[in-house]
Amino acid sequence: MPISRIGPRKPHQHFIRERMKLKGVTQAEIAEHLEISQGMVSKFLRNPNALTQSYLFGVADRLGCEVEDLFRDPQRPSRDELLEGLDDDQIQKVIQIIDVFRRDGTNG
Numbered sequence: 001m002p003i004s005r006i007g008p009r010k011p012h013q014h015f016i017r018e019r020m021k022l023k024g025v026t027q028a029e030i031a032e033h034l035e036i037s038q039g040m041v042s043k044f045l046r047n048p049n050a051l052t053q054s055y056l057f058g059v060a061d062r063l064g065c066e067v068e069d070l071f072r073d074p075q076r077p078s079r080d081e082l083l084e085g086l087d088d089d090q091i092q093k094v095i096q097i098i099d100v101f102r103r104d105g106t107n108g
Helices: 016-023 027-034 038-046 053-063 067-071 079-083 088-107
Strands: none
16 A cells, blocks of 8 residues: 655656746756756756756755755755754654654555
């Protein structure tokens, strides 16, 4: 049985454009950083399948984030941001709660 999800599932979507807007970075700046044309950057933004691993690393580098952040809505907190300020015991309790939701989601 599939595992239940909390929140919407977005298939292989990237959030490069949103991160660019938040950071005030233009397509031209990304192109310059990657040493490619602005047209190629436009192509990447329209078709994430065109992004190679090396381009993903370059885009993330220019935007000051990790590659995995490019696939996370910047308006939603990251896992690290959600756990920030919690001690080890509190983190373990959060993990236990998540495990309960996972089990309940697969049983019903």
